[in-house]
Amino acid sequence: MNTNANQTIIVPLDMDTAIQYATEDYISSLDLTQEYSIDELKTGVLESIHSKFDEHNVISEKGNKWSYPKSLPNACVADLIRFQHDVKSISWNGKKDEYNYIAVYQESGEQEGIYVGNDAYFSKLIRQYKYGATRNDIDEVKSILMADSEFVTPNSNRDLIAVNNGIFDYRTKKLMPFSPDYVFTAKSRVNYVPNAVNPHYTMHDGLDWDVDTWFETLSDDPEVTQLLWEVVGAIIRPHVRWDKIVCFYSQKGMNGKGTLCELMKQLCGEGTYASIPFDAFERDFKLVDLVTATAVITDENGTTDFTRSPATLKALTTGDDAMIDRKYRDPIKIKFSGLILECINSLPRISDTTDSLYRRFLIVPFEKTFQGVERKYIKSDYLHRQEVLEYVLCKVLNTDYYTLSEPVACQEMLDEYKEYNDPVRAFWNDIKDDLAWDFYPNDFLFDLFSAWADRHKMGRNNCQATFLKTLENIVPDDGWMRMKKKTRITKKRNGKPEFLIREYHLDDWTYKGYVGSNHDLLYCPTFNKANYYGFIRCGVAFEEDEEQ
Incomplete structure (x- = not known):
């Protein structure tokens, strides 16, 4: 005016x-x-x-x-939602970009204390203000909210755990009230009850049951039993960098791992965990539940599941950025820090055979079987009871650990898995103690591997270059190294008979033309060249002029 x-x-x-x-x-x-x-x-x-x-x-x-x-214009709807609610633009990767997630803090109800932002929630919320809102209207309101709302990152304090009735501080062992200042998008659906008592029940056969005693029946190895308790606690502590893929492994049925998974699912609550088998980690639209999940609990994997390119699995395990594709929606970039737990009946085939992946695996053997003594009501009833869950929650939160123990049984399982998943490693472990020479040409080792793989029906998917690179990463632990320069064949290094030539019928490497009576000399080949690229036993002395 x-x-x-x-x-x-x-x-x-x-x-x-x-x-x-x-x-x-x-x-x-x-x-x-x-x-x-x-x-x-x-x-x-x-x-x-x-x-x-x-x-x-x-x-x-x-x-x-x-x-x-x-009806209300979309901008007005957004303004009223921000007036009535605490709305945040949540970044999973710490950056203010198109991958942010808009969510609303819940003051009461089942979701009290957490921020909710799924499509179903926003559709219902927006239609309270604009009943006839279309999909485009809803998207526009969310876009306005995203632009105008405060930018935050989710809680990353490893000691703060959202449970059903508040925020538990693992360091102080105190329960704090919920607050919109603490950004959580999921919580355990079990109340924290200080000094919760272990409940006992009389089973159908008249015997006593309690969860502590039941845990002890899952394994005869006390180290494994202790680890299982640690895994249960780790499932609800998603902000600790566990850096592990936990695999419950058994080829037998009725071994207890599925029942233990049910306990952990109940401890988390519906919507707080995701079930993603190994082969789904690299498939489109299969990871969308990880946007708000705090753990992966998968109680069934196919016996032939194979993750050919486990880049996403590694990123999720180590808390690196991972892109989550959503059907008909924009993708979201997240950092997932929760524990990944997979139940397997056979060891998974994964194309990555490096130690950087292997050290992420914690394979827990379940060697017991409850065939003939199965009590289905433990899984369907006892482990759903509120007092049992409250006791378990209290027990695992009143502990003091930030890493998962690795029992001897798990270390042995990992060694077995390395050989199962990697034919080159299995080959090396099989022949390394029988090696007679101190230097082996690359061509010889690949021919030996090919013959070994044929005998063991392992298949030969490796080309020579891949084989040599894989072997290069394996042999240092056993005192060998790959030479980057050509190395001379000498009598000191290669003068002994190599009987692996005989065992695996490597006729191209025998002593050509030998007609004497000492058959051992057949396996002291006359090499075609004076110098080869290859692998040498560490500590073997050699003159400078022997390298070219």
Whole structure:
């Protein structure tokens, strides 16, 4: 409005600005100490808009007058949601970008204390303000909220754990009230009850059952039993960098691992964990549940599941950035720090055979079987009871550990797995103690590996270059190294008979033309070249002029 001594000139607003001013005027007039229903807010904003439109229409000519909106504009819906709720733009990777996740803090109800932002929630919320909202309307409201809301990152304090009735501080062992200042998107659905008591039940056969005693029946190895308790605790402590893929392994049925998984699922609660088998980690749209999940608990993997390129699995295990594709939606980039637990009936085939992946695996053998003494009600009833879950939660939170122990049985299983998953490693472990020479040409080792693989029906998927690179990473632990320069064949290094030539019928490497009676000399070949690329036993002396 411009005013001089003679007249007042009213400058008309455009429609969007009028709606903005009307909404801001109405919201600023509200008493923040009072609660308002959605209907009150909708009516108030619409009346304020009507008033602004009336001001415009009074000074406008016919044809330029505005019609009242029949429902709230999307921008008004976003403003009212931000007025009534604590809305945050959550970044999983610490960056303010297109991968952020818009979510609303829940003051009460089943979701109390956490931020919720899934599509179903926003559709329901927005339609309370605008009943006829279309998919495009919902997307636009979310986009406005994303642009205007405070940018935050989820809680990363490893000691703060969201349980059903508050935030448990693992360091102080105290339960704190929920607060929107602590950004959680999931929580355990079990209450923390200090000093919870281990409940006992009389089973159908008259015997006593309690969860502590039941745990002891899962393994005869006390180290494994202790580890199983640690895994249960790790499942609900997603902000600790466990850096492990835990595999419950047994080829037998009725071994208890599925029942233990059920306990952990109940401890987390529906929607707090995701079930993702090994072969799904590299498939489109299969990881969307990880956006809000705090753990992966998969109680079934196919016996032929094979992750050919485990890049995503490694990234999720180590807390690196991982891209989550969503069907018909924009992707989200996250850092997942929860524990990954997979139940397997056979060891998984994974193309990555490096120690950087192997050291992530913690394979837990389940060697017991409950065939003939199975009690299904333990899984379907006892482990669902609130008092059992409250006791387990109290027990695992009143501990003090930040890494998972590695029992001898698990270390032995990992060694077995390395050989199973990597034919080159299995080959090396089989022949390394029988090696007679101190230097082996690359061509000889590959021919030996090919013959060994044929005998053991392992297949020969490795080309020579891949074989040599894999072997190079394996042999240093056993005192060998790959030479980067050509090395001379000498009598000192290669003068002994190599009986692996005979065992694996490597005829191309025998002593050509030998007709004497000492058959051992057949396995002291006359090499075609004086110098070869190859592998040498560490500590073997050699002259500088022997390298070229």
